[in-house]
Amino acid sequence: MRQSPKRYPYLGDMLSLRVISELTGIPTETLRARLRYGIPLDKAFTDEDLRIERCKGLAVIKVDYHGEELTLLELSERTGIKRATLATRYRFGDRGERLWRPVENTNRGRKAYFGRDYF
Numbered sequence: 001m002r003q004s005p006k007r008y009p010y011l012g013d014m015l016s017l018r019v020i021s022e023l024t025g026i027p028t029e030t031l032r033a034r035l036r037y038g039i040p041l042d043k044a045f046t047d048e049d050l051r052i053e054r055c056k057g058l059a060v061i062k063v064d065y066h067g068e069e070l071t072l073l074e075l076s077e078r079t080g081i082k083r084a085t086l087a088t089r090y091r092f093g094d095r096g097e098r099l100w101r102p103v104e105n106t107n108r109g110r111k112a113y114f115g116r117d118y119f
Contacts, residue, residue: 005017005018008020008041008045009041010023010041010045011023017031017032020045024045024046024047025047026045026047031044031045036091038060061087061090063075063090063095063099064096065078065100072086072087072090075099075100079100081100081102081103085103086099086100
């Protein structure tokens with residue numbers, strides 16, 4: 001049995017992201033990404049440029065770093081690991097020491113992403 005898509009309030013109705021995408025002209029994947037970054041619904045479904053909002057979302061995420069609570073931006077400054085790397089790791093579920101582990105280099109001639117190969 002197929003599960004029905006999640007619905008969100010938009011224009012006084014509960015609609016799927018596909019329908020909201022058709023109404024707004026914003027690609028479905030863009031809408032999904034905005035929601036994943038925690039952008040509020042009223043902003044996520046507008047055609048504004050929200051790249052700054054995405055960065056603000058990173059400032060809200062707090063992690064425990066050796067007993068100290070830091071945002072991902074602060075953790076980036078402390079560890080020297082790029083903010084984007086930390087944000088991606090966090091989004092993929094890495095927490096604790098896995099979040100701030102050193103960036104791995106591979107010499108296999110293909111892209112590697114945190115120990116998993118992606119082609």
